[in-house]
Amino acid sequence: MYAFKYEKPWSLAAAAALLSESGDAKLLAGGQTLLPAMKLRLAGPSTIIDLSKVPGLSGVTREGDNLVIGALTKHVEVMNSAEVQKSIPALAHLVSVLGDPAVRNRGTIGGSLANNDPSADYPAAVLALNGTVHTNKRKIAADDFFKGLFETALAADEIIERVSFPVPEKAGYEKFRNPASRFALVGVFVAKTKDGVRVAVTGAGESGVFRVKEMEAALAKDWSPKAIEGVKVSASGIIADLHGTADYRAHLAGVIARRAVAKAG
Amino acid sequence: MSATGIGAAVRRKEDQRFITGTGNYTSDITRPGEVRAYFVRSPHAHATIDKIDVSAAKRMPGVVDILTGADLAGDKIGGLICGWAITSKDGTPMKMGAHPAIAADKVRCVGDAVAVVLAETLLQARDAAEAVQVDYGVLPAVVDPAKATAKGAPQLHDVAPNNLIYDWHLGDKAATEAAFAAAKHVTKLDIINNRLVPNAMEPRAAIAEYDQGNDALTLWNTSQNPHVARLVISAFVGMAPEHKLRVIAPDVGGGFGSKIFIYPEEVVALWAARRVKRPVKWVSDRSEAFLTDAHGRDHVTHAELATDANHKITGLRVHTIANIGSYMSTFSSSVPTYLYATLLSGQYAIPAIYAEVDAVYTNTAPVDAYRGAGRPEATFVVERLVEVAARELGLDPAEFRRKNFVTSFPHQTPVIMTYDAGDYDASMTKAMEMIDYKNFGKRKAESEKNGKLRGIGFSTYIEACGIAPSQAVGSLGAGVGLWESAEVRVNPTGSVEILTGSHSHGQGHETTFAQLVSDRLGVPIDTVSIVHGDTDKVQFGMGTYGSRSGAVGMSAISKALDKIEDKAKKVAGYMMEAAADDIEFKDGKFTVKGTDKSVGWGDVTLNAYIAHKFTGGQLEPGLKEGAFYDPTNFTFPAGCHLAEVEIDPETGKITIANWVAVDDFGNIINPMIVEGQVHGGIAQGVGQAMLEGAHYNADGQLVTGSFMDYAMPRAADLPSFKVDTTVTPCPSNPLGIKGCGEAGAIASPAALINAITNAVGHENVPMPATPSVVWKAAQGGMKKAAE
Structure with missing residues (x-):
C-alpha cells in the first residue's frame, strides 16, 4: 500500500x-x-x-412502489432485510450469493455500483429492474448509468446516495460461478415490472452488464423458460479468457437466463 | 492395541498450538535489529540486464543497502544447483545452466530476482524497490515445452543448445518395438499433464543472522529438510562451512514438495546478513509465491499401449517432454525420469516398456517435485491408457485390469522396480463394492432421465515411496543418500525425547512418532517429545518428502529404540541381580523371566543415570542411543480410487457424486492421520484434474498469478469421500509401513478424468476439466452419440 x-x-x-x-x-x-x-x-x-460517518446513507425502505436502498447499506443487511425479502426476494437471493461472508459483511451496494466490475452481481439487478441511481446531484436511470468496463456515468465529484428499485411482478437471478474467483462467469437477472420485461447479463460482456432485448421481447409475450429457448446470445463482445470461451459464455447466458426465469416462477 | 499405541486414532498433539495461534512459524520470528528484504524482480520472461541504477533508490528513507547480481558475483557466492545427475542416451551428462541467486546478465523468467533492497521496514524496502532503475533488453520467450527445442526458439542457457537439458531413456527399446509390431491392438493417447502452483498455506520465508564474534550464520527458513539446505548452501553455494551454519526450520505450514528445494532468497538473506551485519528477514507474499515457488508437473506426452488377442498388455511406450522451467531446481532432473518412468508398469505385468524423456528449459518458473512428483504423471499415463484400451476393446475396465494385474511377488518390472508385496485385486474389488459398481447403470439411467450425464472412472495406482535405498539412488545419479537418522534421549525421570531428521510440516509426526515410542516403551504419549528441524539439535537428517517419514524415519527410530531396550534391560539386570538375557520388557515393566521380580520404566531410567547399581567397568551410565536406517527397497503403496461424476451438459458443471478410495499403505500407525492424508491428496488431485492450471501467455507472463484466476479446490467442490484400506505389510522395513502422503494426489486425477470421459463419451478432455472444457466435450460427446 x-x-x-x-x-x-x-x-x-x-x-x-x-x-x-x-x-x-x-x-x-x-x-x-x-x-x-x-x-x-x-x-x-x-x-x-x-464515508462511514456521513449520515443517512444506509438502510432499506419501501417508498410506494419502490424499494430504496441506501448506498452504504451492507450486502448482509440487504440479504437479511425483511422488506427486501418481501418486495424483491430475487434481490435478497442475489446478495446471498454475492462474494463470501467477509465481503457481504463489509461490502456495500453503492461501492459495488460505482466500481461497476463486469462480473459483479448488483449491476444485473439494477439494469434488469430498471432501477434508478440517486446521487448528490441527480437521478440516473439504469440504462444511462453503466458505461463500460469499470466505468459509470458518475462525474468525478458525484456520490451515490441511494438506489431505488421498482417492485417487480416477477424477478429471478441465477449465477454460474467462475471456478477460481467465484465471481459470476455468467449471471442473469430477469424481471417483469409494470414497465415491461428486462433481462440483464453480468460476467459475460466485454463492456460490462448488458440487456438481451430479444429475450425481453420473447418473455413479454410468454413468461416461460421455453419462450427464450430459441434466442441465441451473440458471442461478439463477449469475454473470452482462460475460464471460458466467448461461445461458451454466450451459450451459458441462454441457459442461465432460462433458469432465472424458472426460478422467478 | 493401547489407546495411544500403534494403530490408535490418537488426536494430533501439535494441533493445540496450531489451532490456538501459538505455533512458531518463520515469519513469527523477529531478531533484534533485523532489516527487511524486498526483491526487485524481472517483469520480463526473457531479457538481458543492460544496466541497473540503484543510486536514487539508495537515498530513499530507511534504505540500508541495495545489492545486485554483480555484488553477489563479486563476493564469490556460488549459484544454486540440481543435485541429481541424469545422463542422456548418448552418454553425455545433463546440461545444467548457471543459476545465480540474483541474475546478473540475463533474466530467464518473470520473477527472476535482479536486486534486493534492505531497509528498516518492509514498506520502505518496497518503495525503494520501485525506484531501482533496470534497463532490460527484452528477448523473445518460449513457454511451451513442446516448442522449446524447435529451430529458432529463444535460447535460455548457452550450455544447453536447443534448450535441451537431456534426452534420457529407460527400458528395452527393441523388445518394446517388437511387442508393438506383434500387437493385436494399440491404444494411443496424447496427454498434457498440466502445470500446478503448489500454494502451501504458509508462503516461504527466511531470516538470516550473522554472529560476528563466532563468524557463524543462522538461517530460519521454511524447509522440509534443513540439513540438506545446510549441506547445499555450505558445499555448493560456499556460504560458510557446515559447522558455522545453523539451519532451523521451525513450524512450517505445508510444503507439498515445494519447500524441499534450496531457493535464491535464503541464500541472499544469509549473504546480505553477513554484509550488512544485521539480521535480514524476507517473507514471500502470495503474488511472489505464484511466480517463484517451484511449480509441479508440466509434461507433454505421447503414450501407447499394446495388447494381444487375449487382451493381455504386451508393451507400453511413452515419449515425454518435461518442462524444467528457467533453471534446474534442486531435484528437478529426477522427477520426470527416475520418479516417473520407473512407475510406468503400474499394477500390471507388462513384459516390455520403453520411455523417452526430453527435459527442456523454458522461460517459466522452475519445475520440481510436487506432491507425488513424477508418480502422478506416470499414473495418469498408465491409468488413462488402460481405461481407454478397455473401452476400445469393449471390455469392462475392471475385468481388463484384473486380467493384467501383477499377482505374484516379488515382481520385477522392466523399468527397475521390484514390487515387494501387494494385492491389487483385493483393493479394486473392495472399492467396487463400496461404490456399488454393479448398480452404476441404474444410477446412470436415473441421471439421464434428469438430463444429466453420468460417468465412472478407475485408477488402480501404484507408487514407489519410502525414498530410498542410498546405494540404489546413488547408482541412478542422486547426489545424496536417502537414509534417515534418529536419536532417542531418555531422561532420568523417564520422559523421552526423539530427535529425528524427518521434518514435520503438517504430517503429524509429533503424534505418530510418539505413538511408536509409547507402544514400544509403554510410556504415556505425553511424556514423549519429538524434536526436529534444527541442525544444531539433530545431527543430520534427510527430511520429509516422497512419503518417507513413516517407512524410513520411523524405522530409524525403531532401530534406536531396539538399542534403548537392550541397554535398559542391562540396567534392570543390575538392579535385580539378573542377567540381561533373563529380563523381559513389556508394557513399561522389566521382569525377571519366570519370577515376579520386576522394576518399572522410571526406576530403570533413574538408575541408568544415578549409576549406583553398576560400575563404570560394567556399564556406561546414561540412556541415549542413535541409529541410521537405510532402506533396502522402495515401498510400494497401491490401491484403487473410483470416481463417479454427474455432469450438467448444458453448463459443463461437474458434480462428484461418489468417491471411493481403498489404499494399501501396509501397516498403519494412526488411521485418522492416514485418512486425513488421503483426503488432502484427493483434494489436490481433484484440483489438478478439474480446477488448477498454471498458464503462461506467449510472452511468458503468468496469467494465473492469483487466486482470482488460479482455482484452488474448495470444500464445496468435493464430495464426502469413502475411504478404506487393505493391508499387505511392507516386507522391507521393520514396521511394515508403505507410506500414505502422496497416494491421493497420485491416484485421483486419472480416476476423475476417466469418469468424465466415460460420461461425455469420448477421450478428448484436457486438464483442468473446467466447465467450459467439459461443456465443449459434452457437446462433442452428444454429437458422437447422435451420429
Whole structure:
C-alpha cells in the first residue's frame, strides 16, 4: 500500500467538497475492492474519503412502489432485510450469493455500483429492474448509468446516495460461478415490472452488464423458460479468457437466463 | 492395541498450538535489529540486464543497502544447483545452466530476482524497490515445452543448445518395438499433464543472522529438510562451512514438495546478513509465491499401449517432454525420469516398456517435485491408457485390469522396480463394492432421465515411496543418500525425547512418532517429545518428502529404540541381580523371566543415570542411543480410487457424486492421520484434474498469478469421500509401513478424468476439466452419440 491522506467527513456536502478538491481521491465505502487493490499497489489514491460517518446513507425502505436502498447499506443487511425479502426476494437471493461472508459483511451496494466490475452481481439487478441511481446531484436511470468496463456515468465529484428499485411482478437471478474467483462467469437477472420485461447479463460482456432485448421481447409475450429457448446470445463482445470461451459464455447466458426465469416462477 | 499405541486414532498433539495461534512459524520470528528484504524482480520472461541504477533508490528513507547480481558475483557466492545427475542416451551428462541467486546478465523468467533492497521496514524496502532503475533488453520467450527445442526458439542457457537439458531413456527399446509390431491392438493417447502452483498455506520465508564474534550464520527458513539446505548452501553455494551454519526450520505450514528445494532468497538473506551485519528477514507474499515457488508437473506426452488377442498388455511406450522451467531446481532432473518412468508398469505385468524423456528449459518458473512428483504423471499415463484400451476393446475396465494385474511377488518390472508385496485385486474389488459398481447403470439411467450425464472412472495406482535405498539412488545419479537418522534421549525421570531428521510440516509426526515410542516403551504419549528441524539439535537428517517419514524415519527410530531396550534391560539386570538375557520388557515393566521380580520404566531410567547399581567397568551410565536406517527397497503403496461424476451438459458443471478410495499403505500407525492424508491428496488431485492450471501467455507472463484466476479446490467442490484400506505389510522395513502422503494426489486425477470421459463419451478432455472444457466435450460427446 502506498501512503495516502485519510479524510472522514461528517456530511455528504463535505465529502463532495473533498472529492472535488483532490484529483485522484477515492471514496471508501466497504472497501472490498479498493483496499485489496491498494494493498497490491494496483491503486494508489492520494486521498481516501471514508464515508462511514456521513449520515443517512444506509438502510432499506419501501417508498410506494419502490424499494430504496441506501448506498452504504451492507450486502448482509440487504440479504437479511425483511422488506427486501418481501418486495424483491430475487434481490435478497442475489446478495446471498454475492462474494463470501467477509465481503457481504463489509461490502456495500453503492461501492459495488460505482466500481461497476463486469462480473459483479448488483449491476444485473439494477439494469434488469430498471432501477434508478440517486446521487448528490441527480437521478440516473439504469440504462444511462453503466458505461463500460469499470466505468459509470458518475462525474468525478458525484456520490451515490441511494438506489431505488421498482417492485417487480416477477424477478429471478441465477449465477454460474467462475471456478477460481467465484465471481459470476455468467449471471442473469430477469424481471417483469409494470414497465415491461428486462433481462440483464453480468460476467459475460466485454463492456460490462448488458440487456438481451430479444429475450425481453420473447418473455413479454410468454413468461416461460421455453419462450427464450430459441434466442441465441451473440458471442461478439463477449469475454473470452482462460475460464471460458466467448461461445461458451454466450451459450451459458441462454441457459442461465432460462433458469432465472424458472426460478422467478 | 493401547489407546495411544500403534494403530490408535490418537488426536494430533501439535494441533493445540496450531489451532490456538501459538505455533512458531518463520515469519513469527523477529531478531533484534533485523532489516527487511524486498526483491526487485524481472517483469520480463526473457531479457538481458543492460544496466541497473540503484543510486536514487539508495537515498530513499530507511534504505540500508541495495545489492545486485554483480555484488553477489563479486563476493564469490556460488549459484544454486540440481543435485541429481541424469545422463542422456548418448552418454553425455545433463546440461545444467548457471543459476545465480540474483541474475546478473540475463533474466530467464518473470520473477527472476535482479536486486534486493534492505531497509528498516518492509514498506520502505518496497518503495525503494520501485525506484531501482533496470534497463532490460527484452528477448523473445518460449513457454511451451513442446516448442522449446524447435529451430529458432529463444535460447535460455548457452550450455544447453536447443534448450535441451537431456534426452534420457529407460527400458528395452527393441523388445518394446517388437511387442508393438506383434500387437493385436494399440491404444494411443496424447496427454498434457498440466502445470500446478503448489500454494502451501504458509508462503516461504527466511531470516538470516550473522554472529560476528563466532563468524557463524543462522538461517530460519521454511524447509522440509534443513540439513540438506545446510549441506547445499555450505558445499555448493560456499556460504560458510557446515559447522558455522545453523539451519532451523521451525513450524512450517505445508510444503507439498515445494519447500524441499534450496531457493535464491535464503541464500541472499544469509549473504546480505553477513554484509550488512544485521539480521535480514524476507517473507514471500502470495503474488511472489505464484511466480517463484517451484511449480509441479508440466509434461507433454505421447503414450501407447499394446495388447494381444487375449487382451493381455504386451508393451507400453511413452515419449515425454518435461518442462524444467528457467533453471534446474534442486531435484528437478529426477522427477520426470527416475520418479516417473520407473512407475510406468503400474499394477500390471507388462513384459516390455520403453520411455523417452526430453527435459527442456523454458522461460517459466522452475519445475520440481510436487506432491507425488513424477508418480502422478506416470499414473495418469498408465491409468488413462488402460481405461481407454478397455473401452476400445469393449471390455469392462475392471475385468481388463484384473486380467493384467501383477499377482505374484516379488515382481520385477522392466523399468527397475521390484514390487515387494501387494494385492491389487483385493483393493479394486473392495472399492467396487463400496461404490456399488454393479448398480452404476441404474444410477446412470436415473441421471439421464434428469438430463444429466453420468460417468465412472478407475485408477488402480501404484507408487514407489519410502525414498530410498542410498546405494540404489546413488547408482541412478542422486547426489545424496536417502537414509534417515534418529536419536532417542531418555531422561532420568523417564520422559523421552526423539530427535529425528524427518521434518514435520503438517504430517503429524509429533503424534505418530510418539505413538511408536509409547507402544514400544509403554510410556504415556505425553511424556514423549519429538524434536526436529534444527541442525544444531539433530545431527543430520534427510527430511520429509516422497512419503518417507513413516517407512524410513520411523524405522530409524525403531532401530534406536531396539538399542534403548537392550541397554535398559542391562540396567534392570543390575538392579535385580539378573542377567540381561533373563529380563523381559513389556508394557513399561522389566521382569525377571519366570519370577515376579520386576522394576518399572522410571526406576530403570533413574538408575541408568544415578549409576549406583553398576560400575563404570560394567556399564556406561546414561540412556541415549542413535541409529541410521537405510532402506533396502522402495515401498510400494497401491490401491484403487473410483470416481463417479454427474455432469450438467448444458453448463459443463461437474458434480462428484461418489468417491471411493481403498489404499494399501501396509501397516498403519494412526488411521485418522492416514485418512486425513488421503483426503488432502484427493483434494489436490481433484484440483489438478478439474480446477488448477498454471498458464503462461506467449510472452511468458503468468496469467494465473492469483487466486482470482488460479482455482484452488474448495470444500464445496468435493464430495464426502469413502475411504478404506487393505493391508499387505511392507516386507522391507521393520514396521511394515508403505507410506500414505502422496497416494491421493497420485491416484485421483486419472480416476476423475476417466469418469468424465466415460460420461461425455469420448477421450478428448484436457486438464483442468473446467466447465467450459467439459461443456465443449459434452457437446462433442452428444454429437458422437447422435451420429
